Amino acid sequence: MVAAAVAVVALTWLWAALVQLVWRPYAAARAFTRQGVRGPAYRFFVGNNEEVKAMRAATSGVTLDLRSHDFISRVMPHYRAWTSRYGKVFLSWYGSKPTLCVGDYDMVKRVLSDRSGLYAKTDPGPEILALLGMGLVFTEGDDWARHRRVVHPAFAMDKLKSMTGTMAACAAEVIGAWAARAAAKGNNKKFFTIEVGQQFQELTADVISHTAFGSSFRQGKEVFLAQRELQFIRLERKVRGTLMEIIHERLAAAKESRGYGTDLLGLMLEANAAGGGKRVIMSMDEIIDECKTFFFAGHDTPHIAPPHLGHVPPWHTPGVTMVLYETLRLYGAVIMVGRVAWPR
Ligand code: HEM
Numbered sequence: 001m002v003a004a005a006v007a008v009v010a011l012t013w014l015w016a017a018l019v020q021l022v023w024r025p026y027a028a029a030r031a032f033t034r035q036g037v038r039g040p041a042y043r044f045f046v047g048n049n050e051e052v053k054a055m056r057a058a059t060s061g062v063t064l065d066l067r068s069h070d071f072i073s074r075v076m077p078h079y080r081a082w083t084s085r086y087g088k089v090f091l092s093w094y095g096s097k098p099t100l101c102v103g104d105y106d107m108v109k110r111v112l113s114d115r116s117g118l119y120a121k122t123d124p125g126p127e128i129l130a131l132l133g134m135g136l137v138f139t140e141g142d143d144w145a146r147h148r149r150v151v152h153p154a155f156a157m158d159k160l161k162s163m164t165g166t167m168a169a170c171a172a173e174v175i176g177a178w179a180a181r182a183a184a185k186g187n188n189k190k191f192f193t194i195e196v197g198q199q200f201q202e203l204t205a206d207v208i209s210h211t212a213f214g215s216s217f218r219q220g221k222e223v224f225l226a227q228r229e230l231q232f233i234r235l236e237r238k239v240r241g242t243l244m245e246i247i248h249e250r251l252a253a254a255k256e257s258r259g260y261g262t263d264l265l266g267l268m269l270e271a272n273a274a275g276g277g278k279r280v281i282m283s284m285d286e287i288i289d290e291c292k293t294f295f296f297a298g299h300d301t302p303h304i305a306p307p308h309l310g311h312v313p314p315w316h317t318p319g320v321t322m323v324l325y326e327t328l329r330l331y332g333a334v335i336m337v338g339r340v341a342w343p344r
Contacts, residue, residue, distance in 0.1 A: 021045055021096050028098045032091045037100070039091035040082060047093025052078045069330045076335065100341070111339055117141060119339040130236055131227060132296045133289025150282050151290055154267035162262065163211045170206045174199060197303075204303040212294045214263030216246045224295055243288045264294055301333040 025042040032039075040048050055077040062074055073080045079101065082090050088103035102108055111119050117140070124138055132138065136147050153159070178194065185192055205224050206217075213220030219242050226238040250260050250269055260266035260273075268290060272280050282290070 025093065025096055025098065029091065032098075032100075037089055037091050038086045039101075040086075040093070042093045042096075045096065047095045047097070048078070049093075049095060055081065071331070072335075112337070119341055122338040122340055130234075131230055131292070133292035134286070135289040135293030135297075137293055137297055146281055147286065147290065150268055150271045150287075153271045154264045159262075159267060166210045167207050170203060170210060173206075174203050200303045201299075204299050207302075208295055208298045210263075212264040212291065212298070213246060214261050214266065216249065216265075219246050220295075223291070224299065227292065227295055239292065240288060243291050244284070247284065247287060247291075265291065303333075 021044060025047075029039075029042060040051060042048075043050070059074050059077045064071060064074055078092075082092060082101070083103060089107065090101050092099050092101060102111065121138055121140060124132065129138070136144065136151060139147050181192060181194075205221065209217040209220035209224055223239055223242045223246075226235045226242065229235050230239060246265065247269070250266060254260045254269070254273070260269040268287065272282050272287065274281055
């Protein structure tokens, strides 16, 4: 009797594994081939993972020519190889999971502007969720719309423009430090090397600390540092505790009619307090998650761009916007955006 039960369980398990690892990949590949979408062949269980690993290993030591902007062949060699072989839309395999890579502009636009919920956001997993929080980047549907209502006013053009002075002051501080280092070298040693990547990371952390948390920027910077550490160890409580502290100070200030503040947090809290603060749109936890999102989404992306601005020849103010757009086009800080085309 027991042996029979064990056999049934084992057979059921085997059947489910066969469906998942053999039948589904075969059926999905066939369905895509019929639509003219090709790609690297599925390998049992591992999909294309081994090929991706091998291609990455082969290019990991390559140093790009300073004048070359072709970083995709260095960062995502498999993507380069497969687009040239199979076209802008191809099917690859993350283990037994079919992954449709879409590089066709109209198709990307259709997926990203879809509001029917057909293309869900990818599951961030517990580590990323701890880092970014369940903010705008991961929320969906009604929750996303509710969060947007609160966060959107903080990103109005006039509000952002009023923050440019703060941003320029942060940049001036960095340049001032460089100038001081040059001066300290004395007259005959005016040239010195700076690791700009790290400097810009610091700069964008300062900018987001000031623009998101205004006068509370020191606590903001603490959150940022804790959040950075959180990537390696668990500092969730520290991040949450400090953010709570900042938010409570703002709520107290608003109660005493001193206002919520003109930074991103203040503007967000103001929009949240619909009906004079009696009825809020987002909970404290949700506000905290949006703060985490600002920090991570607002820092880890722009710091990539400025170092590349240095590659362009000397430019003048009217060309700055064009240079910025071109830099973002060539060195997009987000190289891939994922969506799931089936219900989770
Ligand atoms: C060069 C700089 C930046 C780049 C390349 C960039 C890129 C992106 C991309 C591609 C998305 C869409 C993600 C998806 O749909 O899955 C996104 C969303 C978002 N980003 Fe950025 N970002 C940048 C700067 C910032 C900054 C400075 C902030 C905040 C201070 C920010 C906050 C957000 C937020 C809140 C979302 C979610 C928007 C929503 O779904 O309504 N980003 N960003």
